[in-house]
Amino acid sequence: DKSKPIAEKTPSEASRRVRIGIYFATWWFLNVIFNIYNKKVLNAFPYPWLTSTLSLATGSLMMWISWITRVVETPKTDLQFWKTLFPVAVAHTIGHVAATVSMSKVAVSFTHIIKSGEPAFSVLVSRLLLGETFPAGVYMSLIPIIGGCALAALTELNFNMTGFMGAMVSNLAFVFRNIFSKRGMKGKSVGGMNYYACLSMLSLLILTPFAIAMEGPQMWMAGWEKTISQIGPQFIWWVAAQSVFYHLYNQVSYMSLDQISPLTFSIGNTMKRICVIVSSIIIFCTPIQPINALGAAIAILGTFLYSQVLICSLYKLKKIVLTIPMAI
Ligand code: 3PG
Numbered sequence: 001d002k003s004k005p006i007a008e009k010t011p012s013e014a015s016r017r018v019r020i021g022i023y024f025a026t027w028w029f030l031n032v033i034f035n036i037y038n039k040k041v042l043n044a045f046p047y048p049w050l051t052s053t054l055s056l057a058t059g060s061l062m063m064w065i066s067w068i069t070r071v072v073e074t075p076k077t078d079l080q081f082w083k084t085l086f087p088v089a090v091a092h093t094i095g096h097v098a099a100t101v102s103m104s105k106v107a108v109s110f111t112h113i114i115k116s117g118e119p120a121f122s123v124l125v126s127r128l129l130l131g132e133t134f135p136a137g138v139y140m141s142l143i144p145i146i147g148g149c150a151l152a153a154l155t156e157l158n159f160n161m162t163g164f165m166g167a168m169v170s171n172l173a174f175v176f177r178n179i180f181s182k183r184g185m186k187g188k189s190v191g192g193m194n195y196y197a198c199l200s201m202l203s204l205l206i207l208t209p210f211a212i213a214m215e216g217p218q219m220w221m222a223g224w225e226k227t228i229s230q231i232g233p234q235f236i237w238w239v240a241a242q243s244v245f246y247h248l249y250n251q252v253s254y255m256s257l258d259q260i261s262p263l264t265f266s267i268g269n270t271m272k273r274i275c276v277i278v279s280s281i282i283i284f285c286t287p288i289q290p291i292n293a294l295g296a297a298i299a300i301l302g303t304f305l306y307s308q309v310l311i312c313s314l315y316k317l318k319k320i321v322l323t324i325p326m327a328i
Pocket of ligand 1: 095096097099100115174
């Protein structure tokens, strides 16, 4: 639109960038705080199935209060919406509980290094189950991702198989969550904040019976009394903080997904992991060897290469789509 002065276009683009920047910074900040409190809680009270359930319950309660007090408009949903949400919620529940089980067994940094391998799972699942093909560069970028994660795992000082498998299962589950969400969010009438609220509530319903079966009230009561006697009432604040921050970081991430492409989202997610890995190593004084740090750096670099190759191939595709009609 030539008639529009440049000054009129620039501020809106600039303000969009500022808004996305604020979303990203808030998301990473909330995630770092969640990870710190989550690990503090799990170190003192190793019941990951209960803490995962509490995170979902707190988020569900916060959103339910927001709806009844009309702070947030209640979403208009129908049976079809909940049916489409169900597979997303199953995958979200598995991914969440698996990551928490992992963090109860290994260092936060280790879980997140393995979780930075999520793009590799995404490509493999899309290729093997959905028959999607990718440019050769995408497959090549999997080499540093897989190699880096493998090097980090092999040289991890406090390696634990359950911790490793938990992070791997979480990766797989979140790839399915993304595939199902993409289908479910197509033409959706529910915004990011409410979509995540509904997801939390459904996941809570799914997780609760499994949490009771895996750990159960007897174990929780005994563990709770012991932890309170050792740490004192401040432990309740740790649990509250990990639950509230879990909901908030996910809510902000879903709100930013509304504004950006899934690809920009995945780059943001990788940068978030760098913040979490670095801050948790400092806060928990996690022992790392140079070779271990090298593995993590290679894996994260591979994730960046992966996103760059995908962006380039999408850009090329766009160019072809745009130039063909022009040529005609
Ligand atoms: C969880 O508990 O759900 C995980 O910590 C999620 O990890 P992610 O959002 O960083 O993938």
